[in-house]
Amino acid sequence: MQKPEIIDRGEISGAGLITEEEKKAARHCIGKALELGAGQARVSLSKSVMDSYSLLNGELDKVMHSADRSIFIYLFAEGKYGTFSTNMLDTRSLDGFISKALETVRMLAPDRFRQLPSPERTACDAVTGKETGLYDPAYPEITAERKLSAAMSGSMLYNDKAGGIAGSCRETDRYSIISEECEYSDSVDDNYTADSQGFEGRHMETSFAFCSELTIQDNAGNRYSGYWWESSPFLASLDVKDCSKTALERAIRQIGPKRHRSGKFRMVVDRTVSSRLVSPLFNALNAMSIQQKNSFLEDSLDRKVFSSGLTIMDLARTPGKPGSRLYDTEGVATSDSPVIQEGTVKEYFTNTYMAGKTGLAPTVEGVSRPVLMPYSSWDSKEKEISLQAVLESCGNGIYVCGFNGGNCNPVTGDFSYGIEGFAFRNGKISHPVREMLVTGNMITLWNSLLAAGSDARGCSRWQIPTLAFDGVDFSA
Amino acid sequence: MDNGHFTETFNITVPQMEQLVRTALSHGGDYADLYLEYTTYNDLLLRDGEVTSGGFHIDYGAGIRVLKGEKTGYAYAENTDMQDLTAAAKAAAMIAGGTSSCAGPFAVTGTAQAPRGSFYPMRISWRDTSAGIFLPFLKDLEKRIFSKDSRVAKVTARLSSSVSDIMMYNSCGELACDTRPLASITASVIFSDGTRNESKSVSRSFRMGAEIVTDSIAEEMAEDAVAGIDLRFEARRPKGGKMPVVMGAGASGILLHEAMGHSFEADFNRKGQSIFSGRIGKRICAPGINIVDDGTIMYNRGACTYDDEGIPGQKTYMVRDGILNSYLHDRISARWYGVAPTGNGRRESFRFNPIPRMRATYMENGATSPEDIIASVKKGIYVDEFANGQVKIGEGDFTFYVKSGRLIENGTLTMPVKDINIIGNGPQALADITAVGNDLKIDNGTWTCGKDQSAAVSCGIPTVLVRSLTVGGE
Numbered sequence: 001m002q003k004p005e006i007i008d009r010g011e012i013s014g015a016g017l018i019t020e021e022e023k024k025a026a027r028h029c030i031g032k033a034l035e036l037g038a039g040q041a042r043v044s045l046s047k048s049v050m051d052s053y054s055l056l057n058g059e060l061d062k063v064m065h066s067a068d069r070s071i072f073i074y075l076f077a078e079g080k081y082g083t084f085s086t087n088m089l090d091t092r093s094l095d096g097f098i099s100k101a102l103e104t105v106r107m108l109a110p111d112r113f114r115q116l117p118s119p120e121r122t123a124c125d126a127v128t129g130k131e132t133g134l135y136d137p138a139y140p141e142i143t144a145e146r147k148l149s150a151a152m153s154g155s156m157l158y159n160d161k162a163g164g165i166a167g168s169c170r171e172t173d174r175y176s177i178i179s180e181e182c183e184y185s186d187s188v189d190d191n192y193t194a195d196s197q198g199f200e201g202r203h204m205e206t207s208f209a210f211c212s213e214l215t216i217q218d219n220a221g222n223r224y225s226g227y228w229w230e231s232s233p234f235l236a237s238l239d240v241k242d243c244s245k246t247a248l249e250r251a252i253r254q255i256g257p258k259r260h261r262s263g264k265f266r267m268v269v270d271r272t273v274s275s276r277l278v279s280p281l282f283n284a285l286n287a288m289s290i291q292q293k294n295s296f297l298e299d300s301l302d303r304k305v306f307s308s309g310l311t312i313m314d315l316a317r318t319p320g321k322p323g324s325r326l327y328d329t330e331g332v333a334t335s336d337s338p339v340i341q342e343g344t345v346k347e348y349f350t351n352t353y354m355a356g357k358t359g360l361a362p363t364v365e366g367v368s369r370p371v372l373m374p375y376s377s378w379d380s381k382e383k384e385i386s387l388q389a390v391l392e393s394c395g396n397g398i399y400v401c402g403f404n405g406g407n408c409n410p411v412t413g414d415f416s417y418g419i420e421g422f423a424f425r426n427g428k429i430s431h432p433v434r435e436m437l438v439t440g441n442m443i444t445l446w447n448s449l450l451a452a453g454s455d456a457r458g459c460s461r462w463q464i465p466t467l468a469f470d471g472v473d474f475s476a
Numbered sequence: 477m478d479n480g481h482f483t484e485t486f487n488i489t490v491p492q493m494e495q496l497v498r499t500a501l502s503h504g505g506d507y508a509d510l511y512l513e514y515t516t517y518n519d520l521l522l523r524d525g526e527v528t529s530g531g532f533h534i535d536y537g538a539g540i541r542v543l544k545g546e547k548t549g550y551a552y553a554e555n556t557d558m559q560d561l562t563a564a565a566k567a568a569a570m571i572a573g574g575t576s577s578c579a580g581p582f583a584v585t586g587t588a589q590a591p592r593g594s595f596y597p598m599r600i601s602w603r604d605t606s607a608g609i610f611l612p613f614l615k616d617l618e619k620r621i622f623s624k625d626s627r628v629a630k631v632t633a634r635l636s637s638s639v640s641d642i643m644m645y646n647s648c649g650e651l652a653c654d655t656r657p658l659a660s661i662t663a664s665v666i667f668s669d670g671t672r673n674e675s676k677s678v679s680r681s682f683r684m685g686a687e688i689v690t691d692s693i694a695e696e697m698a699e700d701a702v703a704g705i706d707l708r709f710e711a712r713r714p715k716g717g718k719m720p721v722v723m724g725a726g727a728s729g730i731l732l733h734e735a736m737g738h739s740f741e742a743d744f745n746r747k748g749q750s751i752f753s754g755r756i757g758k759r760i761c762a763p764g765i766n767i768v769d770d771g772t773i774m775y776n777r778g779a780c781t782y783d784d785e786g787i788p789g790q791k792t793y794m795v796r797d798g799i800l801n802s803y804l805h806d807r808i809s810a811r812w813y814g815v816a817p818t819g820n821g822r823r824e825s826f827r828f829n830p831i832p833r834m835r836a837t838y839m840e841n842g843a844t845s846p847e848d849i850i851a852s853v854k855k856g857i858y859v860d861e862f863a864n865g866q867v868k869i870g871e872g873d874f875t876f877y878v879k880s881g882r883l884i885e886n887g888t889l890t891m892p893v894k895d896i897n898i899i900g901n902g903p904q905a906l907a908d909i910t911a912v913g914n915d916l917k918i919d920n921g922t923w924t925c926g927k928d929q930s931a932a933v934s935c936g937i938p939t940v941l942v943r944s945l946t947v948g949g950e
Binding site: 056059060061062063064065066067068069080081082083084085086087088097100101104105107108109110111114144178179181215222223224225262292293294357404405406407409410411412414415416417418420434435436437438439475476 | 520523524526527528529530531532533534535536537546547548549550551552553554555564567568570571573606607608611629630632666668672673674675713716717747748749751827829863864865866867868869870871873874875876877894895896897899900901946947948
């Protein structure tokens with residue numbers, strides 16, 4: 001099985017993980033496919049490295065080192081199409097792999113809509129991979145000791161022990177700490193995509209993250225857990241010190257949940273979970289869903305379907321922001337564009353294949369970095385719309401901080417989700433609620449939008465802020 | 477089992493593996509193991525009447541784990557060169573953080589008997605077949621579905637298969653080899669009555685070779701795809717509230733997996749995070765109730781001839797006669813609790829360290845007929861298909877989406893319901909089980925558990941009555 005490799009397992013350098021030799025090997029795959037009879041071909045070579053350091057109750061519990069690589073080969077031959085991948089990357093293996101792949105493609109039924117995107121639609125500005133500003137040049141120099149130190153510094157219990165403080169000092173007569181789990185991780189991802197029409201694209205990004213989960217027990221023996229995380233493309237911007245404290249606060253505030261009566265209430269959705277209500281919209285806007293009659297947004301293009309307050313932009317080309325990318329998996333250039341503008345659907349995500357099948361104009365295969373724009377249905381002179389401002393404006397209702405299970409029917413848009421959160425009165429949180437469900441329809445929900453905050457978390461790829469809706473059905 | 481095929485596949489010898497284990501333990505680890513994997517995947521997709529998309533994928537590599545107490549060091553290489561594996565062994569060894577110790581090998585406290593044979597022998601290996609021979613099967617499946625209901629508007633059908641060669645070697649000198657097939661057939665159907673659309677998906681998944689592809693499975697899936705679709709067009713959201721819930725036999729077992737099974741996984745209990753921590757030997761539900769996690773069902777999606785730590789597959793009673801009998805253990809938790817591993821140490825691939833995972837999780841039969849259970853409910857809900865379940869391990873709170881069900885009024889199934897959730901608390905729901913049917917059914921759908929890593933599982937349950945759960949509705 002083992003053969004000499006042309007693609008080395010190279011160490012990260014300032015130029016990234018993928019070497020010129022490896023790019024050459026990827027282009028060799030295209031040449032081989034064409035030589036064996038493919039009409040068109042695309043390759044996508046990806047390499048990544050990840051390290052993680054996990055702590056349990058302030059002590060090192062797990063260290064992990066990962067180094068991944070794979071090559072995806074998309075073959076178009078005689079009007080037929082197939083997708084293949086392998087992580088066995090020596091040239092002899094790859095040549096045999098492509099030969100076998102073409103045999104498989106030739107067995108499939110023809111599909112005249114399968115083809116590469118037209119060259120003028122592909123990106124021409126992703127040359128070094130660093131254009132998106134998501135690569136931290138300090139990454140290759142970060143030592144294992146510094147990573148471990150970052151992991152330790154974020155652990156509340158480690159710092160308590162290091163400071164000679166007993167682990168129970170944070171405990172009160174209301175609760176005791178059962179466990180603290182923390183993880184520091186960093187990674188670098190490098191992608192090189194090329195096709196037989198001359199497209200070449202490179203995307204590199206680094207990521208640094210820290211997460212903490214605290215489990216506590218109240219004096220009645222009930223357990224609650226709280227979670228918090230920070231992440232950044234740059235180590236210098238990663239602030240880990242309050243992660244465990246925030247996680248602990250989020251666990252403590254759940255103590256003493258009460259049953260809440262069923263009814264229609266205003267719903268405020270926390271920025272950490274509000275994307276759950278946006279993802280069904282993007283699924284429904286995918287041309288594949290439309291073509292397969294599996295979308296509640298069929299025939300919605302250029303129609304006002306939602307509240308005028310709803311505007312979602314895809315700001316794919318914002319340097320230094322997580323989620324930015326210059327090309328999609330087809331190599332098609334991304335752009336900053338509206339997806340939904342003042343309630344009107346402006347874009348179906350339509351790849352080359354679906355454009356052919358549906359007659360829709362081709363766009364990109366999916367959203368990159370959605371930004372839901374701030375909005376309030378009340379008169380506000382404030383530029384910033386915070387969670388507190390939203391709660392105060394809504395007065396009374398349910399503040400949802402987590403979704404627990406549930407589903408959205410892709411055909412009808414009807415949804416039902418379990419929720420956790422708090423009741424609020426006169427803009428102030430009164431008590432945690434438990435065993436509640438929220439039900440409704442996505443189109444109805446987004447037509448009752450009261451507010452969208454300006455507080456989306458900067459570390460998220462999807463910029464979805466605090467949201468507020470009127471007249472939502474809750475049952476308990 | 478002939479190990480020659482595996483040592484040849486991975487181009488490695490037993491002495492070389494011994495050397496790697498020694499390197500892995502060089503910083504004082506208690507235990508080390510190697511996990512070598514070669515997996516081939518095949519995929520065919522029918523959409524709009526033709527099989528126009530397909531492909532195959534290869535994954536190859538080896539992971540090295542070092543344990544020091546409960547601490548884990550893990551690294552892997554995407555090849556089996558000794559140079560790269562030695563580097564991975566050294567990286568994993570760092571968890572021990574010290575110099576070489578004279579500690580003895582990791583003690584395994586009584587493992588199960590080595591299996592007498594595989595739980596999933598292939599008659600026709602996927603590696604020996606050409607994708608082309610399966611195209612007519614997918615077209616036939618589509619044709620059968622279209623023929624059974626005039627409202628069928630779209631059919632998407634997929635045949636996926638994989639074969640994994642796995643070799644495991646550890647510092648106790650144990651060598652285990654396993655060839656694991658996994659085949660899945662799925663069909664997603666969109667129905668349209670001219671004014672409204674409805675969707676339904678059916679699937680079958682087994683650890684089998686290409687012999688799974690038969691006319692009978694196509695017919696069975698086609699029947700399932702259209703079954704109950706009239707009810708789905710009629711279904712409405714019921715009025716919500718607390719009420720008795722009857723869980724239909726089979727796929728409702730996913731509630732058992734999510735709401736109870738995860739809380740029985742020993743890692744959560746070892747860390748004190750599960751609501752069942754410290755409750756071994758305690759009564760948690762009515763006498764007569766047995767809940768099992770079973771890796772020994774022939775050809776089952778969750779079957780494990782060996783788990784991913786080389787422990788032979790076995791059947792584990794988590795709850796026996798209403799008493800919490802056992803957690804689900806990997807080697808770490810088994811040593812911590814001083815019990816034998818239960819064969820639940822599983823991983824997604826060589827890229828992951830093993831953790832306690834379920835296999836086929838089900839409740840054993842009770843004595844009541846399903847008809848009598850339904851007849852005993854004055855006003856409640858009957859659920860025959862759940863989806864998208866989620867549980868909070870510490871609190872035990874769970875939520876499940878009801879894909880299809882019926883109201884129960886005066887002991888009779890009436891209005892079909894859909895697009896609602898059921899919410900409850902795992903331990904409370906267990907304690908509230910008041911009747912268990914005699915109609916256990918294992919569901920052979922494409923269930924995949926996502927606890928940090930993906931794992932193929934299955935589930936099952938007889939018809940069960942829970943006294944009271946919250947049903948979300950209008």
